[in-house]
Amino acid sequence: MVSATRIKSVDFYRKIPRDLTEASLSGAGLSIVAALAMVFLFGMELSSYLAVTTDTSVIVDKSSDGDFLRIDFNVSFPALSCEFASVDVSDVLGTNRLNLTKTIKKIPIDSHLRATGEEFHSSTGLHLINHGDEDHENSSYAAIPLTGATFEQFSHHFPILVVNFYAPWCYWSNRLKPSWEKAAEIIRERFDPEDDGRVLLGNVDCTQEPTLCKRLHIQGYPSIRIFRKGSDLKEDHGHHEHESYYGDRDTESLVKMVEGLLVPIKKEDHKLALDGKSHNAASIIKKAPLSGGCRIEGYVRAKKVPGEIVISAHSGAHSFDASRMNMSHYVSHLSFGRMIDERLLTDMKRLLPYLGLSHDRLNEKWFVNQGQFAANVTIEHYLQIVKTEVVSRRFGQEHSLIDEYEYTAHSNVAHGYYYPVAKFKFQLSPMQVLISENPKSFSHFITNVCAIIGGVFTVAGILDSIFQSTVRMVKKVELGKNI
Template identity: 75%
Template sequence: MVSPTKLKSMDFYRKIPRDLTEASLSGAGLSIVAALIMMLLFGMELSSYLSVNTTTTVVVDKSADGDFLRIDFNISFPALSCEFASVDVSDVLGTNRLNITKTIRKFPIDQHLKTTGGEFHAGFASHHINHGEEIKEEIPDGAVPLVSASFDSFAKHFPILIVNFNAPWCYWSNRLKPSWEKAASIIYHKYNPETDGRVLLGNVDCTEQADLCKRNHIQGYPSIRIFRQGSDLKEDHGHHEHESYYGDRDTDSIVKMVDELVAPIHPVTHTLDLDGISNETLKHLRKAPATGGCRIEGYVRVKKVPGNLVISAHSGAHSFDSSKMNMSHVVTHLSFGRIISPRLLTHMKRLLPYLGLSHDKLDEKAFINQHEFGANVTIEHYLQVVKTEVTTTRTGQEDSLIEEYEYTAHSSIAQTYYLPVAKFHYELSPMQIMITENPKSFSHFITNLCAIIGGVFTVAGILDSIFHNTIRLVKKVELGKNF
């Protein structure tokens, strides 16, 4: 067994009896300065330990979300009706998806971007509309031509006024014309305007009555609108007095639709009983747009190859006057990649210095075509997208904190010979920016802390010794001179 005496011989820190030590004012002052320096250096080392160093590298994209990328957007078009607004996606691999609706929502808005109604729901696909057999021979006009001056008087006089807004140059208007005129003749003899007076079918030529068509927000030809005695604002049990018809366009379907609309109306008093309208007819009727704008929001998933997100007017049974299509828009939000979760948002304050703050480059920006109607102007945006990923090694292994797609944006407004569109051309970089957090280890912090304390203590001791010995030497010299 080792004796206490032998253990004492291993003491690195041998003690000097207190009676043999001497305190001095210079030593006390130097000790205070040393203590303050220790505290200052400790604070600086602690701050350095808590801060995180980063390294930035460029690597091949190794996204966790696979081969597809999500694009979120919220875009308002003051002059594009929800009736025809279409979201299309295409890419260099040949993918071509038209009129995406599953992940898209549309809301009618006015020219000041204010919502004017509930969500717009699309009906049956227009390319399924039955137009009947083509009639080669001339059909006598059966519908009444309507002009701006007389339109309101007709709408107030007849309980139901059904109007075909058309254009002579339009293929679909000409395709409808024989069936429409024939149906109008049948309805005229069946519900004589002078003796019965419950319904009237009319025509409006939008090339001659441009103001009237603009007032009723006609953007596609032909558009069949149903006016119920005067107002497009009043509602009665969910059935609007101003509606659009999207059903089949053959003669029999038009006559059937009119019969069912007229049946609930008493021929003498013209009172309305809505229960008389069948569900088959009601499903082809939707509230007509009270304003000419649309806010489109939602997301699409696209392949990670160069492609286009296109918003335009689209229909399989309507024509559009490209010179009057105005694709001005305001981008409320446009971003690529997954939406940042609330958990990741807690890291955002710390991570913001690492990110380029370009993930929402187009947000809250307006792109306005100054022409009165449109004048065949397409608005294009060229977006170059690159992924930035921030990872950390704090847990001992590499963990991804946040993934974000940033992009640059270049926009242009140009004339086109085709139907104007709003096009977002995106091109993704095959490389990504990898930012890695490299926190200092605790052992490194403790080592530096010990070095600070020991170093300052040692240096202070050396200075104190030099100062003390210098004073003693000076005193000895002075004593030698006196003797």
Template identity: 75%
Template sequence: MVSSTKIKSVDFYRKIPRDLTEASLSGAGLSIVAALIMMLLFGMELSSYLEVNTTTAVVVDKSADGDFLRIDFNISFPALSCEFASVDVSDVLGTYHQRMFLSSYMIQYMMYLLPLTELGPRGTGAEFHSGLALHNINYGEEIHGEENKEEFPDGAIPLTNGSFEAFSHHFPLLIVNFYAPWCYWSNRLKPSWEKAATIIKQRYDPEADGRVLLGNVDCVEEAALCKRNHIQGYPSIRIFRKGSDLKEDHGHHEHESYYGDRDTDSIVKMVDGLVAPIHPVTHKLALEGISNDTAKHLKKAPVTGGCRVEGYVRVKKVPGNLVISAHSGAHSFDTSQMNVSHVVTHLSFGRLMSPRLLTDMRRLLPYLGQSHDRLDEKAFINEHELGANVTIEHYLQIVKTEVITRKSGQEHSVIEEYEYTAHSSVAQTYYLPAAKFHFELSPMQIMITENPKSFSHFITNLCAIIGGVFTVAGILDSIFHNTVRMIKKVELGKNI
């Protein structure tokens, strides 16, 4: 067996008997200072160990071919009706989608005549859908020649701003064709409309029966009347009701729009379906209601001229365009009267992040997420005079940022953030005014990698701090002690 004496011989820390050591005030003070320095350096080293370190690199975008990018948007248009608002998405590869928005909402304002600079998304009404796609509308056979024109004279009553209110309060049903003389689709509708109005006048005599009247409004001559009813596309067929369906809202009635076929038989069938539930004597609604076949072509007309378009689209990661404008395959628009001023409530690219995740990521990088919503809560107003055909364009350059963490020696992609720069312009155009968002993704991406610290490195630094401070304090104490002894010897020699 190895004796304890031999084991003691390898002791690095040989002890001096306590009787041979001497404590001093200077040593005690230096020990306290050394202990405080050790605690301070320990706290700094612990904070450095807990702090997340990252490295940032710019690399070629690692997105795979065929990856899609999500665009979320919430944009308010005070002067673009939901009846015709649409979102078109296209890219340089030729991919094209039309009317891709999830939903559109009518903007509700205190008064619709407020200046645009005072308007804002103060609230929303019920979700609005125009229903059937207005592309394959049946107009029937067009009437040509003077002979046919005399056979079916104008049956619809011309309405003016003065007579409109009187007729709408007198007849249980007032069905109005808001048209423009220069409009191709209005001229296509006119023969069928006048023929249908003549048939309806003979079937439901306005004086003897008095349940329905068909009228026309020339929106060039009666611009104020059309504006008050938020007519933005021509022709627009609106159904105004009297009695229980009459609701005053700043001088406006709740009414419906007709989106069905525009041939004579379809119009007459629509009117018959609306008239049937109304008692011919009392003009009260009967219990059976309107037929489903008639109701499917009727939608509540917009009660304001504004619209909020909200939703998302998924696009390929190539340069493209997001365009919001009026669109219809069976209406004409007076471009000189259109206004696409808008307020961007929200516009972002990529997956939406929860506030908690965004907060955690900002712990890694304080500046992360500061440029992913550059256009939010910004207004873009057309200040040109009416008739200028103004398009508002936004040029967006998008950069992808990917954050990678390391856990258990393996890399994990935590988040993909898309930040962008935005430059906007207002320009006159010969085409239909629109709000255009041109987006282009950078071929480079920013990669942020987390660098976790080794625990063994932390322990090594901790030992170095304790040992180093202890050693330096010992050296200082020894120097101070020897200096005092030398001074005392010198003074003692002088006294002798």
């Protein structure tokens, strides 16, 4: 067996007997300073070890989220009715999707962006509406022309007032006119206004009565509105809630619609007996928007190629007055890619302060067209999108912590000859920003700690030796002078 003496011979740290050493005040002070320096430098090294360091690089986009990009948005239009609001998506590859509804919600709002009703569901198949083949030349004028003054009088007098809001220049209004006048004639013969007194059909020319049409939020022509007396009279300035008719516009359909409205209304002591088919028209009568604005929220999926989202007034059976349309809007939210948990994004901002500063460039901003040239103005947004991904390499493995799409935005207004729209043009960069999180290794941390302790201890020893040698030299000089 190896003796203890042989083992002791490899001792790197041979000891001097304590009795042969001498403590000094200078050495004690230097030891305290050295200990404090060790603690301070250890804390700095620990902080550096725990801190996250990153490398930023630009590489070709290697997206793992497929060929489609999700676009979430929440945009409010104070002057665009949900009745006609449409969301369209197109791209340079020729894809065109019109009037998306599956993932889109439309909430009526007032001029202060406050909701005024439940979600509005758009009518489908307006381009398939039957307009009949009545001869315009032979149509009589049986519907009563209404003005702002007479409208209130008739709406309070008749239990049912059905009004056609039209514009003389409108193609669809002119196409409706013969059927509407013929239906008004038939209804007048069957339900005489003076004898029966339950229903009246009227017309409002919105080019002559713009104030009335604006108050009733008429934005598309023709609009057939149904006003009921009494039961739906609101406390708010006595205005009537009303409904819209979205069915066929031939004479037979219009007459059946009116007859269906009269079913629950008694004439003196008996009810009107009608054919059961008339009830089918009620399914295409919906409550009209109580306000002229609309909040459009939801998401769409678009191919990762240059494209655009267009929000506009659209209908297959209505015309719009471009000079009166206002596409001013407020963007509550617009983002690309997957929705990121706010807590995760907050943590990432703490670790990487420059992350997430441009993924919401348009959020909470107004875009208003105003001034004397405010009519027929399209508001366009040009968005340049780039993907940003954060990758962690902790514990020898690489995994993605977060990925988001950031964008720059430039907005502009343009005058045109067509209906004004709100347009969001987007283009994705073929490159992506890669942020790599590079933590320090534990072995590197231990090595630095040892270097700190050994270095401070050695430097303190050298300083102590220099100080002691200087003291001894001074004493010798003083002794020599005394001799």
